[in-house]
Amino acid sequence: MNDAPRKPRIALMGEFSAGKSTLANLLLEQDSSPVQVTATQLPPVWYSLGPGTVERELADGSTAPLPLDDWSAADPASTAMIRARIEADLLYAFDLVDMPGTCDPCMTSDVWSNVLAQVDMVIWCTPANQAWRQSEAALWEQVRPELWTRSLLLVTRMDKMQSAPDRRRVLARVRLEAGEMFRDVLPIALTGAIAGRDDADVLEQTGAAALVRFLETALDEGACAPPLPPAPVCEPAPVPVAAPVPEPVPDAAGRVVPRRIQRSGEGRRERPQAGVG
Ligand SMILES: Nc1nc2c(ncn2[C@@H]2O[C@H](COP(=O)(O)OP(=O)(O)OP(=O)(O)O)[C@@H](O)[C@H]2O)c(=O)[nH]1
Numbered sequence: 252m253n254d255a256p257r258k259p260r261i262a263l264m265g266e267f268s269a270g271k272s273t274l275a276n277l278l279l280e281q282d283s284s285p286v287q288v289t290a291t292q293l294p295p296v297w298y299s300l301g302p303g304t305v306e307r308e309l310a311d312g313s314t315a316p317l318p319l320d321d322w323s324a325a326d327p328a329s330t331a332m333i334r335a336r337i338e339a340d341l342l343y344a345f346d347l348v349d350m351p352g353t354c355d356p357c358m359t360s361d362v363w364s365n366v367l368a369q370v371d372m373v374i375w376c377t378p379a380n381q382a383w384r385q386s387e388a389a390l391w392e393q394v395r396p397e398l399w400t401r402s403l404l405l406v407t408r409m410d411k412m413q414s415a416p417d418r419r420r421v422l423a424r425v426r427l428e429a430g431e432m433f434r435d436v437l438p439i440a441l442t443g444a445i446a447g448r449d450d451a452d453v454l455e456q457t458g459a460a461a462l463v464r465f466l467e468t469a470l471d472e473g474a475c476a477p478p479l480p481p482a483p484v485c486e487p488a489p490v491p492v493a494a495p496v497p498e499p500v501p502d503a504a505g506r507v508v509p510r511r512i513q514r515s516g517e518g519r520r521e522r523p524q525a526g527v528g
Pocket residue numbers: 265266267268269270271272273274285286287288350351352353376407408409410411439440441442443496497498499500501
């Protein structure tokens with residue numbers, strides 16, 4: 252598809268409504284990835300750098316164009332993948348795959364295996380109010396360990412924790428239970444970060460700035476390089492469906508966090524200056 256060495260690929264994974272698409276929108280500085288407020292699901296959405304075209308890949312390998320702003324025709328039953336080629340700073344450094352919830356019945360083991368075998372890093376989103384459930388651990392344990400050491404466990408919805416001690420407690424527990432299976436565990440308040448995407452203090456307080464630093468370090472240290480060779484992955488066991496907590500999507504004004512993921516040259520990046528954004 253591309254004659255240049257391929258970019259590192261990040262999959263956004265986690266259970267239903269964990270914040271994957273909200274994270275995609277934060278990282279891509281736009282609202283491309285439809286944030287779900289219903290049980291309607293999309294197939295995986297593979298973002299790469301491009302002119303603003305979207306198509307869906309059907310199970311037989313054929314493709315059909317999709318409008319940039321309406322992906323409703325891409326039902327998971329007939330669509331293996333949505334390919335979105337768009338302009339975003341992060342996409343000069345990475346490809347990003349926004350996955351359906353792991354408990355989504357439409358996400359068959361084929362979809363899981365196919366995407367996981369092609370990516371170099373996972374950002375696993377787990378909501379703070381029910382973080383790192385057994386069903387998540389059971390799935391992650393089936394992933395090849397080469398991915399563990401490259402991947403990030405992102406505890407979302409930190410703004411839903413009542414107090415600072417609650418936030419500390421949930422993070423400490425998750426780090427204890429899952430820390431060894433990830434490169435790092437970080438907290439984030441995604442909707443707050445999007446709402447305050449132009450304010451360096453907000454980005455710092457919500458955890459978005461730390462996430463950007465994690466990605467920069469991953470690039471600097473070659474955490475995603477060389478790209479992992481394709482590998483088969485065990486099929487996920489059936490898991491219970493997590494209760495969704497729908498919320499309104501905040502407006503996305505202006506530009507966001509990963510402006511620092513440098514765009515001059517493939518895979519190049521600049522060191523962070525003081526502050527963020
Ligand atoms: N308050 C708060 N709400 C969040 C946060 N992250 C996500 N949400 C909300 O949670 C809901 C679900 O978010 P999505 O990004 O669609 O979750 P998802 O993981 O993509 O969901 P599926 O694709 O359906 O599995 C949306 O209403 C978001 O606005 C967060 O950190 N804080």
